[in-house]
Amino acid sequence: MPPSSFDLVNWNFPMKIGVVVFPGSNCDHDAWYAFSHTLGQQAEFIWHDSPSLGQVDAVVLPGGFAYGDYLRCGAIAKFSPVMAAVRKFAAEGGPVLGICNGFQILVESGLLPGALLKNRGLKFVCREVTLRVETSGQLLRMPVAHGEGCYFAEDRTLDQLEAEGRVVLRYVDNPNGSLRDIAGICNEARNVMGMMPHPERADEALLGSTDGLVILKSLLASVVGQTLSPAGVSNE
Amino acid sequence: MSDLTTGELDKVRAILKREPNETEVAIFTVMWSEHCSYKSSRIHLKTLPTKSPRVLVGPGENAGIIDIGDGWAIAFKIESHNHPSFIEPFQGAATGVGGILRDIFTMGARPIAVMDSLRFGPLDQARNRRILEGVVSGISHYGNCFGVPTVGGETIFESCYNGNPLVNVFALGSFKHDEIFFGRATGIGNPVIYVGAKTGRDGIHGASMASSEFDEESAGKRPNVQVGDPFMEKLLLEACLEAMKTGAIVGIQDMGAAGLTCSTCEMGSRAGTGVEIDLALVPQRATGMTPYEIMLSESQERMLIVADKGREDEVFAVFKKWGLDAVTIGAVTDDGMLRVRNHGEIVAEIPNRELADEAPLYDRPHNVAPYRPAPMAAPPLSFKDAEPSLLAILASSDVCSKRWIWQQYDYTVRTNTLAGPGGDAAIVRIKETDTSIAMSLDGNARYCALSPREGAKLIVAECCRNLSTVGALPVAATNNLNFGNPERPEIMAQLVETIAGIGEACRFFDTPITGGNVSLYNETLGEAIWPSPVMGIVGLMKTGMPMTIPFKNESRTVMLLGGFGSPDEIHFGGTQYAKVVLNKMWGLPPALDMEYEKRVQSAIREIVTGGHVESAHDLSDGGLAVALAECCAGGIGAAVEVPGGVLELFHEGPSRVLVSTATPEAVERIATDHQVEAVRIGVTMKEKLRIDHNSVTLVDLAVSRLHEARENALENQLKTHV
Numbered sequence: 001m002p003p004s005s006f007d008l009v010n011w012n013f014p015m016k017i018g019v020v021v022f023p024g025s026n027c028d029h030d031a032w033y034a035f036s037h038t039l040g041q042q043a044e045f046i047w048h049d050s051p052s053l054g055q056v057d058a059v060v061l062p063g064g065f066a067y068g069d070y071l072r073c074g075a076i077a078k079f080s081p082v083m084a085a086v087r088k089f090a091a092e093g094g095p096v097l098g099i100c101n102g103f104q105i106l107v108e109s110g111l112l113p114g115a116l117l118k119n120r121g122l123k124f125v126c127r128e129v130t131l132r133v134e135t136s137g138q139l140l141r142m143p144v145a146h147g148e149g150c151y152f153a154e155d156r157t158l159d160q161l162e163a164e165g166r167v168v169l170r171y172v173d174n175p176n177g178s179l180r181d182i183a184g185i186c187n188e189a190r191n192v193m194g195m196m197p198h199p200e201r202a203d204e205a206l207l208g209s210t211d212g213l214v215i216l217k218s219l220l221a222s223v224v225g226q227t228l229s230p231a232g233v234s235n236e
Numbered sequence: 237m238s239d240l241t242t243g244e245l246d247k248v249r250a251i252l253k254r255e256p257n258e259t260e261v262a263i264f265t266v267m268w269s270e271h272c273s274y275k276s277s278r279i280h281l282k283t284l285p286t287k288s289p290r291v292l293v294g295p296g297e298n299a300g301i302i303d304i305g306d307g308w309a310i311a312f313k314i315e316s317h318n319h320p321s322f323i324e325p326f327q328g329a330a331t332g333v334g335g336i337l338r339d340i341f342t343m344g345a346r347p348i349a350v351m352d353s354l355r356f357g358p359l360d361q362a363r364n365r366r367i368l369e370g371v372v373s374g375i376s377h378y379g380n381c382f383g384v385p386t387v388g389g390e391t392i393f394e395s396c397y398n399g400n401p402l403v404n405v406f407a408l409g410s411f412k413h414d415e416i417f418f419g420r421a422t423g424i425g426n427p428v429i430y431v432g433a434k435t436g437r438d439g440i441h442g443a444s445m446a447s448s449e450f451d452e453e454s455a456g457k458r459p460n461v462q463v464g465d466p467f468m469e470k471l472l473l474e475a476c477l478e479a480m481k482t483g484a485i486v487g488i489q490d491m492g493a494a495g496l497t498c499s500t501c502e503m504g505s506r507a508g509t510g511v512e513i514d515l516a517l518v519p520q521r522a523t524g525m526t527p528y529e530i531m532l533s534e535s536q537e538r539m540l541i542v543a544d545k546g547r548e549d550e551v552f553a554v555f556k557k558w559g560l561d562a563v564t565i566g567a568v569t570d571d572g573m574l575r576v577r578n579h580g581e582i583v584a585e586i587p588n589r590e591l592a593d594e595a596p597l598y599d600r601p602h603n604v605a606p607y608r609p610a611p612m613a614a615p616p617l618s619f620k621d622a623e624p625s626l627l628a629i630l631a632s633s634d635v636c637s638k639r640w641i642w643q644q645y646d647y648t649v650r651t652n653t654l655a656g657p658g659g660d661a662a663i664v665r666i667k668e669t670d671t672s673i674a675m676s677l678d679g680n681a682r683y684c685a686l687s688p689r690e691g692a693k694l695i696v697a698e699c700c701r702n703l704s705t706v707g708a709l710p711v712a713a714t715n716n717l718n719f720g721n722p723e724r725p726e727i728m729a730q731l732v733e734t735i736a737g738i739g740e741a742c743r744f745f746d747t748p749i750t751g752g753n754v755s756l757y758n759e760t761l762g763e764a765i766w767p768s769p770v771m772g773i774v775g776l777m778k779t780g781m782p783m784t785i786p787f788k789n790e791s792r793t794v795m796l797l798g799g800f801g802s803p804d805e806i807h808f809g810g811t812q813y814a815k816v817v818l819n820k821m822w823g824l825p826p827a828l829d830m831e832y833e834k835r836v837q838s839a840i841r842e843i844v845t846g847g848h849v850e851s852a853h854d855l856s857d858g859g860l861a862v863a864l865a866e867c868c869a870g871g872i873g874a875a876v877e878v879p880g881g882v883l884e885l886f887h888e889g890p891s892r893v894l895v896s897t898a899t900p901e902a903v904e905r906i907a908t909d910h911q912v913e914a915v916r917i918g919v920t921m922k923e924k925l926r927i928d929h930n931s932v933t934l935v936d937l938a939v940s941r942l943h944e945a946r947e948n949a950l951e952n953q954l955k956t957h958v
Binding site: 023024026027029030033034063064065067068069070123124125126127143145147198200201203204205206207 | 373376377380381382383465466467468470471474558559642643644645646647648649650651653654665667779780781
């Protein structure tokens with residue numbers, strides 16, 4: 001039974017975080033390291049042709065270039081066996097976080113609305129950005145690193161996302177031309193979230209920021225019944 | 237195409253004791269090309285220092301290996317892809333990254349950092365802008381997809397690179413001592429396994445193309461450039477590292493320049509064995525390829541593995557998991573021959589050792605003065621005011637921020653980057669240890685054009701100073717020697733002098749050369765590039781918060797460790813001031829006192845690791861004035877007093893580091909211990925940089941103005957000319 005009031009500090013046993021590995025994932029180890037090393041959870045890899053996720057509490061789709069992404073980012077990944085399992089897991093309410101390529105895959109798979117287009121500047125962009133957590137107004141600094149991160153959806157969808165409070169993160173300094181500065185969104189049930197910036201690259205002071213922990217901890221929080229949104233989880 | 241000379245052909249006949257067939261001639265031609273055999277440079281390269289207690293593997297393997305303690309090691313090397321990048325900038329640069337990455341992971345190391353040294357002609361020419369954009373996109377495309385952070389580098393513009401851009405890529409990987417693999421075909425009867433991408437017709441004769449000059453026909457060489465697939469390389473990386481863990485692999489080598497030819501004969505030669513293969517078994521993506529084409533193809537993302545007989549299936553299983561071809565194409569034999577069959581019929585039969593190691597060795601004439609593109613005596617000089625000069629230099633293409641370039645590279649993937657592009661040295665931690673690797677990539681052809689030997693020493697000193705400024709101890713080096721046609725004595729003299737300078741400095745700073753690359757024939761229509769050695773030097777440090785360039789707080793003492801130096805006109809002709817403000821070049825590069833330099837480096841390492849300063853930045857291009865401006869990048873400025881005008885502000889004398897500190901006494905004490913100067917030159921303050929000399933204000937600029945000048949200059953130069 002999940003406790004009614006969530007407190008990470010008193011949450012003693014490790015959660016099992018499944019990190020999906022596509023052949024071209026290249027942030028899989030970074031996500032694994034952040035959850036297992038920095039946050040002390042039990043992270044494990046799930047190979048892309050696995051039809052089942054095993055017993056996991058939450059799933060992370062990491063960054064990279066799943067199957068090379070020469071066609072369109074995430075366009076092939078959505079057909080992989082593991083994504084069928086992820087769809088099922090999400091439908092049952094399991095928390096799913098897609099980072100960068102993971103966000104692109106969630107969008108291609110129809111788990112999140114919209115599309116991620118080539119950056120407005122047409123070039124890959126790697127830099128630190130400032131994000132605003134929409135529910136709390138909290139500002140977070142972490143890196144982006146992508147060539148196709150310009151969030152696009154038709155106006156009606158954008159309006160709906162905003163009306164339902166599903167725009168979770170916005171860029172303060174939009175690096176890619178995303179419509180309405182959208183950096184991260186969640187699904188209607190609020191258990192699937194996708195974002196272009198990399199919280200797993202901002203999990204230690206040595207790397208320049210620990211703000212990413214706010215996002216990663218919100219995934220842990222969601223396992224025990226809280227919605228998947230950084231609001232309300234403080235970064236101590 | 238540079239074919240075998242008559243003398244070389246005679247040598248081939250002597251080795252074979254018969255007339256070679258067409259395929260054999262082709263095999264000898266690539267293996268004995270300058271690119272593969274170093275036939276013009278080898279006798280001089282032998283003079284370089286290559287040993288230290290830390291060096292586990294020196295030159296001769298795919299990459300050098302250094303012990304970093306705790307049972308861990310790093311493999312690193314630099315390689316050029318100059319010729320392909322001129323013909324097809326995007327693929328040329330992309331496959332340059334791919335090639336050096338394979339050199340690293342074929343040794344068993346996982347690549348954890350890449351740096352690039354780039355040289356282009358001036359950006360006012362459309363072709364140079366196109367080459368720059370193509371090269372940067374190519375590096376970005378390949379490195380980002382592969383998942384290795386591109387953490388630093390340098391980009392320089394000179395008109396000598398108009399027809400000969402330089403693309404030198406440095407890569408570094410980490411692993412444990414017991415994970416090191418070699419390219420050796422040991423164990424008679426062991427299977428020789430081909431893995432990775434299929435073989436096509438791309439890149440045939442790439443190595444020999446890279447060994448000749450360019451002329452009007454060069455654009456027609458585009459088919460000689462390989463096409464890269466970074467996703468395939470990523471699969472190959474993971475599959476190779478996983479297959480190595482099975483214990484079934486006894487030797488492995490990538491197929492780079494000269495493809496299957498080079499990997500087979502080198503693996504056999506190193507092990508003293510023979511290798512027999514049948515080309516009919518080689519996975520091919522084109523139909524009807526001849527033995528000649530298959531042997532010489534430089535298709536990317538391929539490896540050759542020698543496995544333990546009977547354990548092939550363990551290797552095959554791993555490659556199947558990653559969706560890659562893995563096919564036994566032959567076996568190791570005891571007769572020392574490279575025997576190539578096609579459907580059983582012998583198409584080439586050459587002794588491995590003679591082919592790989594007995595390439596002709598040339599002591600090319602060099603008993604003339606190195607070619608100098610500038611006079612020794614200074615022309616009549618009329619210095620301009622310091623303030624507009626500073627702004628002009630900050631906005632010039634060599635000195636300005638290269639953000640437009642490095643922002644296209646993923647420099648944070650793998651979450652090890654403690655200091656990325658834009659600092660004095662890049663720093664990457666090794667998560668499994670308390671050790672971080674600092675690395676610096678540097679060259680200065682302007683200095684080397686004025687004096688190849690002194691210029692080379694200055695480059696080594698600069699790299700070591702970069703590392704020391706972030707608190708790291710320099711331990712080993714790799715070098716890329718980019719020169720013109722060695723058959724011209726005045727060019728060969730540049731090469732010989734440069735190697736002498738590198739040898740002297742690397743010996744002195746205790747940074748042995750563990751490997752590298754020589755790129756000759758960088759000439760188009762008879763015009764050679766300036767002597768352009770590039771050094772990549774690595775240092776070790778304890779993992780911790782990195783020292784950075786910008787001033788952090790107001791009211792801190794600004795100190796110049798190493799002192800103001802003693803500038804004069806003869807040593808001023810290679811500076812950025814001479815280039816940008818005066819548009820002239822003359823004299824000699826800055827004077828280097830290596831003993832003093834070493835003491836300054838020891839001092840700054842002690843100061844930085846002891847936590848006695850808040851910021852540190854070594855002086856280089858543009859001298860003190862530019863260094864001060866760069867220290868203002870965080871918004872905090874300074875008021876400083878200097879003992880002279882333009883010469884004092886802009887000379888590029890080495891052995892100097894600018895620091896800001898709350899404890900100047902501690903800095904002075906350490907400086908005194910090391911017998912180096914440490915001058916208090918001013919105080920940090922809000923929002924402004926002011927430089928005074930004898931109560932005359934030379935520079936008085938808002939920090940935001942300095943930032944503007946540097947920050948968007950490159951982008952503006954690319955845009956305004958479109």
